[in-house]
Amino acid sequence: MHGANRDYNGMDGVGEQAGERAREREGTAAGLNDTLARLVASLVVVRCSGHLADGQRRYPRWELDNATLQRLLSAGVGGVILLGGSAAELRLRTRQLQAWAATDLLLCADVEEGVGQRFDGASWLVPPLALGRLHGDDPGAAEELAERYGRCSGREARALGLNWVLGPVCDVNNNPANPVINVRAWGETPASAGALAAAFVRGAQAEGVLCCAKHFPGHGDCASDSHLELPLLPLSRKRLEAVELPPFRAAIAAGVSSVMTAHLLLPELDRERPATLSAAVLTGLLRHDLGFGGLVVTDALVMEAITAHHGAGEAAVLALEAGADLVLMPADADTAMAAIVAAVEQGRLKRERLEASAERRRLALASLQGNSLAPAGSVAEACPEPLGSLAAASCRATDASEPLGPLSNGPISADQQLALELVQRSLLHQGGRVTLPAGSPGAAPAINLIRVDTALGCPFLQPTAPALTRATAAGFRTVVLDGCSPSPWRVRPAAVSDPGAQEPGLAAPVAANGTSIATDGPLDLPRLGEGPVLLQLFVRGNPFRGSAAGREPWEAVIRQLQASGRLAGLAVYGSPYLWESLQPLLEDGIPAAWSPGQMPLAQAELLAALGLGTPAGRGVGFTD
C-alpha cells in the first residue's frame, strides 16, 4: 500500500482521479481558487478540546473555539487533533466535528499510553518504557504485550470516533536526561524500541486506525525539549543508521500509515532547517532512503522550536516544500492556508505536490473502510462499559474497612486484564510491608508525603486516588508538594560549606521560591509534622515542564529520613532513573516499590505490595 512514491504521476490506480482533477483545473479562476483553497485546507490539522462546550477547554490558548472550528471545518480543513474531556464526551465530539466538516476527517490524538491517558473513562496503560525494560529480560513477552497494547489503544480509539493514533513514539531513550521523551519511548536500545513499536503498529492498525511513527528522525538523544526551544543533535548519518533510524524502519516495515517529523536541528543532514522543514530529511532521507510512501505529518508547528524562527504562514509553506503532506497545528490556520495558497499561485509550491499529498490522505482513510463502527446513537456505543472498570476496582479497594456491599462486576474485559497485567509485570518491590507504630491508625502521627509536578488539575491525583485514600486509611496525614506549595525545604546557610556531600552531577538544589536548599537534611521536617514518613514521588520527564525534579535533592532526603529512623516507605511512580538513583540508598528492610505508571491502578497495586490495601485485581467481583 505504501510503496515509494516520488511524484503524483507514478501512483497506481489514480488515473481517474488525475483526469478529474485536470478537468477541475481547467475551470474558472474562481472555481480554481475555491478548489485550491479546499485542497490546501484538507492538508491542515487543527486542535480542539474533547469537551463539547467552549467553556470547558483546558487549554483555551491552543484549542479552537467552536465557532472558529465550524468555520474552518466547513471550509474544508481535513483533520483535528483532540485533547481533554472524557471518553463519553469524545464520542459525541468526534461525531459533532464530522457533522461540521466538508470532508471525511482525520481525527487523531496523542494516544501513547492508552486512550485513558488522555480521555477519562478509557483504559490508561503504563508508559511504553515499561515494556522496553521487560524486553531485555523476555523479548517475546514484551512484544506480545506491545501488540495487545496496540490493539487496546486502537480498539478504544476507534470506538470513540478517532481514526488516527499519534503513536508509537519511535525515539530511542538512550539519554536518561531526556526531559521530553523519557518513559514515552518503547526502549533504550534501537532493537527493543523497534521491535515494540512495530508490535504496537500491528496491533493498533489491525483494529482499524492509522498509526504514526514519531518523531522522525529520532528525538531520543536530547537533553532539551522542542516544545520550548530548538534542540540540536550533532549526529552523523552513520550514527543515525545505528541508533535513531532502526525503529522507524521497523515501524515502516510493519506498515505504519504515517510518520511525524521532529523539530530538531541535525546539522549533519541540514545545516539550516530543522527536520520538520528540511527537504534533505523528509524527502531525501524519509521518502527516498527509507522508502516511506505514506503520510508525512509535521509535529505541531505551534511549538516554540518553530515559532521562534518562522511565522505561521512561512512555517507551513516550508514544511510542505520539504516534503510534508500534512501540517499539524499551524500557529494560525487561516494564515497558514492563505500562505500556502499564495505559494502555489506564485509557483513556489507545485499544485501537483499538494494533490499527491491529498491522494495519500485519501488512500489512508480508504484503508480504514470496511471496519464497522458501533451503531451511532446508542449509549453503549458512546462509552463501552468495560472501559475503565478496573480503575473502579482500584478505587473501591482502597479502604480495608469499607463495606464492599453487593458488588458484582462480572469477568474482567481483555482491556482491563491487559492494564492490570502491565502494571503487575512492571512493578518492582522490595523490603516488605509498611508498618506503623503500634496503636490505632491516626493515633500516632505519620506523614504521607507526596510529590507531584502540579497538584491543581492532576488527573491521577483526584481525591479518590489510592495514593491518598489508602495512606489515609492506614493513619497517615497527607502533605502534597508541588510547584505551588510553600517550600518544604530548609534553607541552605549562606557561606557555610555543608558537610553533607552534594551528589555529583546534581545542580545545586534550589527551591521554587528561589532559596538554596540545605544539602544535609534538606527537608524542614518539623514543618511537615511528626512521625514516620511514607514518601511517594510522582516523577516523569514531561513536555514543557522538563525535569523540575532534577533540582530536588531526593537522595539527601532519603538519607535524612533514614538517619532519624523515619522512612516508613518509598514509592516512585514514573521515572526508572529516579528509582535507580534512590533504591541503592535504602537500608535493608525499608519497604519500597517502583511503578512506571502513575495512574490509580498503578498506585493501588504498588501500595498493595507495600501492605496498604488490597490489590485491584483481587477482591469481590473479579474472576481470579
Place this chain on the structure above:
Amino acid sequence: MHGANRDYNGMDGVGEQAGERAREREGTAAGLNDTLARLVASLVVVRCSGHLADGQRRYPRWELDNATLQRLLSAGVGGVILLGGSAAELRLRTRQLQAWAATDLLLCADVEEGVGQRFDGASWLVPPLALGRLHGDDPGAAEELAERYGRCSGREARALGLNWVLGPVCDVNNNPANPVINVRAWGETPASAGALAAAFVRGAQAEGVLCCAKHFPGHGDCASDSHLELPLLPLSRKRLEAVELPPFRAAIAAGVSSVMTAHLLLPELDRERPATLSAAVLTGLLRHDLGFGGLVVTDALVMEAITAHHGAGEAAVLALEAGADLVLMPADADTAMAAIVAAVEQGRLKRERLEASAERRRLALASLQGNSLAPAGSVAEACPEPLGSLAAASCRATDASEPLGPLSNGPISADQQLALELVQRSLLHQGGRVTLPAGSPGAAPAINLIRVDTALGCPFLQPTAPALTRATAAGFRTVVLDGCSPSPWRVRPAAVSDPGAQEPGLAAPVAANGTSIATDGPLDLPRLGEGPVLLQLFVRGNPFRGSAAGREPWEAVIRQLQASGRLAGLAVYGSPYLWESLQPLLEDGIPAAWSPGQMPLAQAELLAALGLGTPAGRGVGFTD
C-alpha cells in the same frame, strides 16, 4: 394540585387506580409480594455518578456501580440522585438510567447554584445568598433575578435529562457560624429567604422540572453539620413560625412539588426523633398545619446524623411511618426495601400509606408531561451550545498579552447574560487597581497567595482558572495553601504571651500539622518568598468540611502584610462573613474585592475590577 391529603381514599380522581390496586391485592401471595416489592422500590431514591463508567466515580463509597444500579432499577427503584460528570455525560447518563428502569424515574441533583455547579459545561451561578444580600437594597431586582435563576436552572436541568431539582434551600442563614448552609441560603431573614425561594420555584417549575424546598423545618440556625452529627435546635413552635417556617410556607404557596426533611432534633416538637423520622414534624406540622400535599422526601439517610442511631432498614421504615413519601439514599437500598416490605407484612406500615405516596409520585411526574424534550440522539441536544460559553470568555480573556485571534461567539445567551449579571451585581470592590513595582512582570518577585479548602480536584481552580492565569500574566508567582500543603505558618513560641491581640471569639489558631500558629505575624513570609502579596481566599461554609478557615488567622495576616507594606491586594471569594471581618482592617487604597461566587467567571470579573485582565463580559465577540 397539592391539596391537603391525609389519606388515600380522600384523593380526587383516583377511583380507577384504587380499583385496579384492589384487584391486584386480591391476587396471589406471590403476585402480592412482587407488587409490594415494586411499590416499595418506587419510593426509594439511590445515588450514582453522572459519569458513565464505574472507574470514573468521584465518590465510589457512596455511588452505586453500574451492575448494582441496573439490578435495582430493573427491580423498580423509582429515583436516582446524580453527582459528578460533565453536562454532556449527564445527558447520556440520564438516558441510560431510564433505559435500565422498570418505571418512569425521578432523576434529581442538588442543583442549588446552577447546573454547572455540579456538572461541568452548564451554567454555574453565584450562591443564592448573593441575591439575599441584594434583596435588602432592591427587593424587586432580587426577586426578578431569582426567578431567572430558577428558569436557568430548570431549563438546563431538563435539557440534560433531570426532572427534579433539589432546591431551593429554604433555610434562613441567620447564624454566620453555620458551616453547612451559609451562602446556600436565599436570605438571612425569613422575608428575603421566602420571597426569593418562591421566585426560584416559580422560575424552575415553569421550565418543567419539580423543585424541592429544603431542609424542613429549617437548618439555618445551626452551628453544626448534619452530615457529621445530629444537630439540636431548641426552638419553640412560636420561634419556628417567626423565623424558620415562613420560607417553606412561601415555597408551598408558590406550588413547590416537594419538601425535603432535615436531620435535626427539635425537642420542642419531638423529644426523641429527628425531623426526618418524626410524625409530629412530617405529618403534624408539614402535612396538617402547613397543608402540604406534595411529595415529602427525606434528606439522605446515609448521613451520620441518622446512621449513628439507626440501621439502614429501621431508618427507612421510621421515615415512612413518620409521613415521608420517598426515602433518599438509604444506607443500603436492599436492606431498606426488605425492611419496608417486612414492616408492611407485619402490619407496622399500612400498604395504603405507601400507595398514597406512590400516587403523589405519579401525580408529580404527570405534572411534567407536555413539555417537549429536545430530540433524542442529536449532539446539540446532548449539550446545548450556549451552556458555559461565557466561562470560555472568562478563561480566554485572562492573558492581556494573548492574541485574541479570529474569535466570534455571537450574541450571549440569556443564561450567559444571567450568570454575568449575577456576578457583576454581587461584586464589591474598593481601593482601585493592583500595582506592582516598576519593571516588567516577573522581574521583581511577587506572590499570588491562594487559599482553598482542597487543591486536589478543585473544580474552580483548574490550571486555566483566572485566579491563576491572570496573576501569572501580571508577574506573580503562585503559592497555593490548602489542607495538604506544608504549613505556611510561623510556630507560636511556647509559654510566651504574644503581644499581638488574639481576635476575640477566634479559637486559638492551629496549623494542619498540629502546631500552634503565632498570633503576631502568623505567616512565615520568607518561606513563601519575597515581594508584594496578592491574597486570594476561597472560603465558604461547606458540608463535611465545616469552617476550617475559622482556625486560620487571616485578620492577623492582613495586619502582618500591611505592616511591611506587602499587601498588594485582597480577593475574597465566597463567604461574606470573612469579607466583613477583613475589609474593615484594610488601609486606604488597598485594592480589595469580594464575590460570593468562586467559579472562573467570578474570578475573572473580580480580578478585572482589581486591574488584572479584562472583564469576561467585554471583549471580542460580545455585544456590549
